[in-house]
Amino acid sequence: MNGVFKRVLVVSVGKTNSLSLNHSQNEFSMLLKEINLQVVAYFSQDLDSIEKSTYIGKGKLKEIAFFCLTHNRNHPLERIDFVACNFELSGLQKKNIEEVVGAEVIDRTFVILDIFEQNARTREAKAQVEIARLSYLQNHLVDEKAYYSQVTSGTGQNRGKGEKQIELSRRQISKAILKKKKELSSIKLSRRNSRRRRINNPIPKVCIVGYTNAGKSTLLNRLVKLSKEEKTVVEKDSLFATLETSTRAISVYGYPTFFLTDTVGFISELPIYLIDAFRSTLEEIKEADLLVQVIDLSDPFMEKEIETTLEIIKDLEADQIPMINLYNKYDLMGGPVNFLPKENEMLVSLLDEEDVIESLKFIISNITKNWEKTQLLLPYSVDFASFSKENYVINYVEKENGILYNAYLNPSFSYKYLNKN
Numbered sequence: 001m002n003g004v005f006k007r008v009l010v011v012s013v014g015k016t017n018s019l020s021l022n023h024s025q026n027e028f029s030m031l032l033k034e035i036n037l038q039v040v041a042y043f044s045q046d047l048d049s050i051e052k053s054t055y056i057g058k059g060k061l062k063e064i065a066f067f068c069l070t071h072n073r074n075h076p077l078e079r080i081d082f083v084a085c086n087f088e089l090s091g092l093q094k095k096n097i098e099e100v101v102g103a104e105v106i107d108r109t110f111v112i113l114d115i116f117e118q119n120a121r122t123r124e125a126k127a128q129v130e131i132a133r134l135s136y137l138q139n140h141l142v143d144e145k146a147y148y149s150q151v152t153s154g155t156g157q158n159r160g161k162g163e164k165q166i167e168l169s170r171r172q173i174s175k176a177i178l179k180k181k182k183e184l185s186s187i188k189l190s191r192r193n194s195r196r197r198r199i200n201n202p203i204p205k206v207c208i209v210g211y212t213n214a215g216k217s218t219l220l221n222r223l224v225k226l227s228k229e230e231k232t233v234v235e236k237d238s239l240f241a242t243l244e245t246s247t248r249a250i251s252v253y254g255y256p257t258f259f260l261t262d263t264v265g266f267i268s269e270l271p272i273y274l275i276d277a278f279r280s281t282l283e284e285i286k287e288a289d290l291l292v293q294v295i296d297l298s299d300p301f302m303e304k305e306i307e308t309t310l311e312i313i314k315d316l317e318a319d320q321i322p323m324i325n326l327y328n329k330y331d332l333m334g335g336p337v338n339f340l341p342k343e344n345e346m347l348v349s350l351l352d353e354e355d356v357i358e359s360l361k362f363i364i365s366n367i368t369k370n371w372e373k374t375q376l377l378l379p380y381s382v383d384f385a386s387f388s389k390e391n392y393v394i395n396y397v398e399k400e401n402g403i404l405y406n407a408y409l410n411p412s413f414s415y416k417y418l419n420k421n
Helices: 019-034 058-074 091-101 108-119 123-152 156-200 216-226 272-287 302-315 353-367 384-390 414-418
Strands: 006-013 037-045 082-085 104-107 205-209 246-250 258-262 290-296 323-328 345-347 372-378 392-399 402-409
Touching: 006 019, 006 058, 019 037, 019 108, 019 302, 037 058, 058 091, 082 091, 082 108, 091 104, 091 123, 104 108, 108 123, 108 272, 123 156, 123 272, 205 216, 205 272, 216 246, 216 258, 216 290, 216 323, 216 353, 258 353, 290 302, 290 353, 323 353, 345 353, 372 414, 384 402, 402 414
Parallel strands: 006 037, 006 082, 082 104, 205 258, 205 290, 290 323, 323 345
Antiparallel strands: 246 258, 372 402, 392 402
């Protein structure tokens, strides 16, 4: 849906003016904006149960249909192009809603898949998104079959032909999914080998997690810049700009080297197709020594987004890994910030160089929290640069017979140096 903006009416489910509904609608509006859809109206319904054939109630559908008809008649140059449902529909529900409202219907899953498809850059990300898209399509074909059986209502010969065509389509999609999964397996093997080398490497591993567009890639890029690395990752003010994990070695003079990994942004109600497709990508999180959650302090729905992030981390069985929180974008608050950080929290603007340096120090202090602080004299034959990258040197003094270090020793490297003391 690239190009000029088209207009859309949004339908959500939830209690009117509730925080959860407001957050959901706000988030969905941002998703729609990413694919050039402009919201002209919001409708919502508080449901006790889902209507099997249309998801929402028939009365609400008629209300939406009347609004679309009236709006398009009164504003012929600003017609509503789509009705966007802020939930996932079956193929049958989509078709039934379209018949009532007289407009093309898209659902939340379709929108997110479209955004992921636009942002997929690597072979792995493209394969993952394609598997998710095909799985979504296959599920809707199953529902189309159910619809066909209903509308033909017993005219055996025609129904059979329809079912055969549907079954053929399902088999074709299954083959396409299998082909993509094989392609993905070979890519995963290469990434798994790279990850295994990092796991076996005693250098600390840090993963950045958090809601999409909170500033995760900004943190990675700013720290990469400090370490004079050349490679950065895509960083822009849009949702899901990063779809694959990106790992860089952060090596800043005066601090121990560590691996820093940026991950795909989280979002509430991520479609099951995408959770399955990207679960392997998020496995990187489980191997981390430290998680850094980047949080958008300026977002009015910050608490809900933190909750979503923590739920996903728990689902990945990574909730036992130590985590620190960087509350980003305080500069967008437009006044004094009434926020008192806890021990594992910091207030930052990742566009400010001093704050980036403070963020680095905060990360290092948490990486080295359980390292042994010691003083040791090492001969000049021990490489100063290597020792400084592997451990956290507080200060040092050059002596006649070597260098006296005051440092935190990385337990994985201490064997190399303690016997030379």
